[in-house]
Amino acid sequence: MDNRQLAEKIVESVGGEENINSLVHCATRLRFKLDDRSKAKKEELQNTEGVITVVENGGQFQVVIGNHVPKVYAEVMKVAKISGETNKESTSTEKVGAASKVFEYISGTFSPLIPALAGAGMIKALLAILTLLHWIDVEGSTYAVLNAASGGIFFFLPIFVGITASLKLGANPYVGGAIGAGLLEPSFTQLLEHGTRSEFLNLPLILTNYSSTVFPLLIAIVVYALLEKWLRKVTPGVLQLFFPPMISLLIMVPLTALVFGPFAVYVSDGIMNGVSYLSSVSAILTGVIIAGAWPFLVILGVHWGVVPIMISAFTKGGDVIGPITAASTFAQIGVAFGVFLRARDKNLKSLTLGATISGVLAGVTEPIIYGVIMRYRRLIPIMVIAGVVGGAIVAMFDVRVFTFVFNSVLTIPAYTPLVKYALGIGVAFIAGTILSYLFGYENKKTEKETKPEQTEKAAPVSSTTDKNMTVYNPIEGSLLSLSDVPDPVFSSGAMGKGVGIEPTIGRAVAPFDGTVTMIFPTSHAIGLTSDDGVEVLIHIGLDTVQLEGKHFTAHVKDGQAIKKGDVLVEFDIAGIKDAGYKLTTPVIVTNTANYLDVIADEPQEVVGGQPVLTVIS
Numbered sequence: 001m002d003n004r005q006l007a008e009k010i011v012e013s014v015g016g017e018e019n020i021n022s023l024v025h026c027a028t029r030l031r032f033k034l035d036d037r038s039k040a041k042k043e044e045l046q047n048t049e050g051v052i053t054v055v056e057n058g059g060q061f062q063v064v065i066g067n068h069v070p071k072v073y074a075e076v077m078k079v080a081k082i083s084g085e086t087n088k089e090s091t092s093t094e095k096v097g098a099a100s101k102v103f104e105y106i107s108g109t110f111s112p113l114i115p116a117l118a119g120a121g122m123i124k125a126l127l128a129i130l131t132l133l134h135w136i137d138v139e140g141s142t143y144a145v146l147n148a149a150s151g152g153i154f155f156f157l158p159i160f161v162g163i164t165a166s167l168k169l170g171a172n173p174y175v176g177g178a179i180g181a182g183l184l185e186p187s188f189t190q191l192l193e194h195g196t197r198s199e200f201l202n203l204p205l206i207l208t209n210y211s212s213t214v215f216p217l218l219i220a221i222v223v224y225a226l227l228e229k230w231l232r233k234v235t236p237g238v239l240q241l242f243f244p245p246m247i248s249l250l251i252m253v254p255l256t257a258l259v260f261g262p263f264a265v266y267v268s269d270g271i272m273n274g275v276s277y278l279s280s281v282s283a284i285l286t287g288v289i290i291a292g293a294w295p296f297l298v299i300l301g302v303h304w305g306v307v308p309i310m311i312s313a314f315t316k317g318g319d320v321i322g323p324i325t326a327a328s329t330f331a332q333i334g335v336a337f338g339v340f341l342r343a344r345d346k347n348l349k350s351l352t353l354g355a356t357i358s359g360v361l362a363g364v365t366e367p368i369i370y371g372v373i374m375r376y377r378r379l380i381p382i383m384v385i386a387g388v389v390g391g392a393i394v395a396m397f398d399v400r401v402f403t404f405v406f407n408s409v410l411t412i413p414a415y416t417p418l419v420k421y422a423l424g425i426g427v428a429f430i431a432g433t434i435l436s437y438l439f440g441y442e443n444k445k446t447e448k449e450t451k452p453e454q455t456e457k458a459a460p461v462s463s464t465t466d467k468n469m470t471v472y473n474p475i476e477g478s479l480l481s482l483s484d485v486p487d488p489v490f491s492s493g494a495m496g497k498g499v500g501i502e503p504t505i506g507r508a509v510a511p512f513d514g515t516v517t518m519i520f521p522t523s524h525a526i527g528l529t530s531d532d533g534v535e536v537l538i539h540i541g542l543d544t545v546q547l548e549g550k551h552f553t554a555h556v557k558d559g560q561a562i563k564k565g566d567v568l569v570e571f572d573i574a575g576i577k578d579a580g581y582k583l584t585t586p587v588i589v590t591n592t593a594n595y596l597d598v599i600a601d602e603p604q605e606v607v608g609g610q611p612v613l614t615v616i617s
Contacts, residue, residue, distance in 0.1 A: 003068070006050040007075035010063060013048070015039030017080040024111040024168075025073040028052075028366040031111065032061040033104075053370040055299070055488050060104060064366050066358070070115070103305045108168040109218065110307050113160055116153050121405035121414065123150035128413035154212050154314065154403065158183055161217040169225035175245045176224060180217050182253035183210040183261065200254055206262040212315045214308040215264035220256040224248055268312040275320060284392040287324050291391025291428075292384050294328040298369060299488055311404060318400030323415055323424075326363075326407035327390030328383075330425040333359035334432025335383050336368045339376075342437050363406030374492045378593065382435040390428025394421060469532045471613035472564060473606045474511045475540075475585055478502040480603055485586050487542050495537065496592035499600045499612050501585045506571045508538055510562040511587070511612075517559075520545070523552035523569050527590070528562070534615050535591040540571055542582045551575040565609065589615060 001009070011017055014032055019040075022033040034040060040061055046054050050072075052064040065072050076082075110117075127146055130136040136143050153160060158180030166176030182188065191198050191207050198205045210216060231244035279286045297303040306321065313319035333356055340352035355367040373379045397420035405411035407425075415421040473479075480500035485491045490500070510528065517535070518527035524544040528536045540552070551572040556562065576583055589598045599614045606612060 001049055003071045003075045004079075006048070006072055007079045009048055010045065010051070010072070010076055011079045013041045013045040014061060014063075017082075020080050020082065022108075023073070023076065023080070023082055024108050025069050028064055028066055028069055028364055029055075030063040030065060030069060030073055030076060031107065032063065034061050037061055052367055053374070053488075056486050060107075064370055066364070066367050105165070105168060105222075106218065106305045106308060109161060109165045112164045112167070113153075116160075117404040118406055120150045120153050121403045122411065124403040125405055125411045125414040132413060132418075150403065154311070156180075156184060157212050157214060157311065158210055158217045161214055162221060165218060165221035166225065169221060171221065171225040171228045172245065172248075175228070175248050176217075176221050178245075178249055179220055179224060179252045179256060182249070183213075183216070183256065188257070200258060203258060205258060208261065208265050209315075210261060212311065213261075213265065213268070214311050215268045216256055216261040218308065219260045219264050220252055223255070223260070224252045227251065268309065269316070271309050272313050272316065279320065279395060279398070283395040283398065286320075287327070287391035287393070287395030288388040290321060290324040290395075291328045291331075291387040294325045295332065295365075295369060295373075295383060295387065296489065296494075298366065299374070299492070299494075307404075314402050314404075318402050318416070320395070320398065320400055322401045322405075322407070323394045323399040323421055324391045326415075326421070326425050327394050327428040328387035329359065329363055329365055329407040331383055331386035331390055331428040331432040332365045332368045332373065334386055334429035334434075335379050335436045336372050337429075338433040338436030339372055339379070339440075341433070342440055360409050363408035363411065374488075374494065377493050378439065379436055380494055382432065382439065386428050386432035386435060389431055390424045390426075393427055394424035397421070397424065399424065468617070469530065469534050469615040470512075470611045471530075471534065471536060471587070471589065471615065472511045473501070473610045473612045474508045474538055474568070474587060475501050475503045475505070476507075476607050477504040477585075477605070478603070479601060479606045479612060480584070482586065482588075482600065484603075485542075485584055486582065487584075487586070490539070490586040490588065493592075495586075496588045496590045497598035497600065497613075498536075498586055498588035501587060501606070501612075503540075503571075503573060503583050503585060506573045507567060508540060508569045508571070508585075510564050510566040510568055511536060511538075512564050513562065515559065515561055516556045516568075519554055519556065519558055519569075522547065522549040523554040524549075524571075526554075526556075526568055528568075533591075533594075534589060537586070537588045537590050538568070539586045539588070540569065540583070541576055542584055544576060544581050547576065547579060547581065551579070587612065589613060 010030065011020070014020060014034060015036060019035050020032060021035050024031050037056065042054050042056070045051055045063065050065065052066055055062040055064065123146060127136070127143070127150060131138060159177045162176035162178070162180035163173040166173040189209070192209065196207045198207055228244055228248055231247055232240065235243045275286065294303065297306070310319045310322050313321070336352045336356045336359065340349055340356060343349045343352060351371055355371055358367055359365050373383055397417065399415055399417065399421040401415050403414055405414045412418065412422055478501065480502065482493065482498050482500055483491050485500040489495060508526070512530040512534070514528050514530040516526065517529045520526070522545050524541060524547065525537065525539045528538070530536070553570045555567045555569065562568070573583060592598050595615050595617050597616045599616065601612045
């Protein structure tokens with residue numbers, strides 16, 4: 001189908017234009033905020049031609065499209081008759097956690113800026129190539145003009161952030177931009193010539209250079225949006241044109257310079273100093289942590305929340321996070337290429353070839369992650385291993401970048417030192433290619449070709465056969481397919497095969513005889529190992545770690561032997577729901593790869609002691 005038809009299908013599947021509160025897009029995703037997510041037809045949308053996958057996270061309904069998302073976005077805006085990011089006043093009663101709101105705010109602020117940032121970054125990479133080849137005089141006017149084209153948006157970034165952040169929060173975007181402009185106005189910046197300390201109305205004023213900064217405006221615009229809303233409410237209609245903007249600027253520019261600016265700069269510097277300290281302790285460990293975590297941040301759709309930290313580092317010695325994440329990017333590209341070389345199926349070869357080219361030229365890997373790696377979970381550890389090896393090399397050589405670029409082959413010259421960066425990402429790519437080619441991927445037909453009678457013959461733990469092992473139901477409630485669990489980390493099978501349960505009784509019991517191998521301090525998640533060696537994770541609720549143990553009572557401890565039916569954890573269903581958290585509980589066999597298969601029972605109402613999973617060895 002063409003982009004118009006796809007847009008019509010998407011609008012229909014998310015519940016129609018009346019259900020869309022707001023819409024933005026990033027490099028590959030349409031990020032909807034819906035009034036009622038229960039109206040969205042997620043499964044139907046996932047099976048739509050042109051849609052890679054659907055992710056629900058951070059209060060957003062994210063439809064992953066691919067590189068051509070701007071064209072689909074434009075058609076969706078027309079179909080849904082949306083004139084700007086905010087379509088109407090939200091009527092959603094869904095509770096969203098504070099962390100999710102922060103990531104949504106940051107993501108919504110930067111999504112409209114991505115094309116400009118990426119375009120400017122590519123010009124910066126082009127300049128690096130021309131300089132390396134001595135084809136341009138860095139002291140000449142031609143270089144100066146091109147450098148202005150690449151650096152203008154970064155220098156004046158507070159203005160752009162003020163505009164997009166205001167749009168995100170429903171405030172006047174031009175007043176928001178004017179607040180950012182005030183921090184860059186020459187009469188203010190000239191105060192720095194006399195030192196970093198001054199005063200405003202006898203109040204101490206700490207001065208800093210706000211060009212290329214992000215955090216000060218992210219904080220200031222939150223306060224400005226609340227201020228403007230109040231001002232418009234109390235200001236007479238005859239004064240609406242100038243009074244709210246005037247008071248907003250009169251208050252917010254000094255307040256940002258006095259409070260928000262210095263505070264945000266200190267926070268930003270603190271984060272970067274933390275990364276630098278970790279690098280000084282162990283550069284290799286830093287590379288391993290960042291590269292290993294990055295693909296999962298992408299899966300959750302919250303990776304744009306890290307962008308402000310990267311940008312803040314450009315003028316302070318360069319960013320080290322971006323180069324390390326590039327190793328993860330090229331590891332994913334290598335995995336896709338390895339599958340392409342190994343695959344015999346024409347559709348899979350076509351998919352992996354297109355995804356590889358997209359990654360190499362544009363640095364966009366969502367088609368690889370969702371179309372290939374999450375489809376064949378055996379590739380997940382390969383992706384992580386190749387990424388952390390490359391990330392460790394990049395971090396060890398202290399590679400840095402000084403502009404915003406996507407991690408592609410075309411942007412390699414933007415990184416310093418270039419050769420060592422190329423070595424790191426090259427190792428990640430080669431490792432991903434070789435490992436995925438050698439160890440391959442599981443045949444997806446195996447599960448489909450399994451006959452019904454094979455499931456029926458799966459024997460419980462008490463059977464005389466030693467081939468199968470039964471995991472019994474740990475929580476009474478409604479049994480769900482794992483794919484219906486509203487968290488992509490679990491529903492994708494990345495953690496292993498299993499089921500989901502909607503609890504009706506706030507008690508989790510042992511699903512077999514075995515040992516408690518791990519219980520979180522917050523008691524919301526518990527890891528068990530059966531006497532037969534099957535490892536199971538029971539994760540009570542989604543994002544419930546944020547409750548910090550409230551509403552949970554553990555009755556076991558690490559290392560404790562358990563018998564089937566022993567009470568593990570009790571939890572307050574009403575209290576957890578009132579706090580705004582979902583109680584959907586994934587029950588996962590985390591060492592699924594050690595077995596031939598893990599077969600889940602059909603969705604139904606389940607009671608204690610009822611089999612829910614059969615592990616086939």
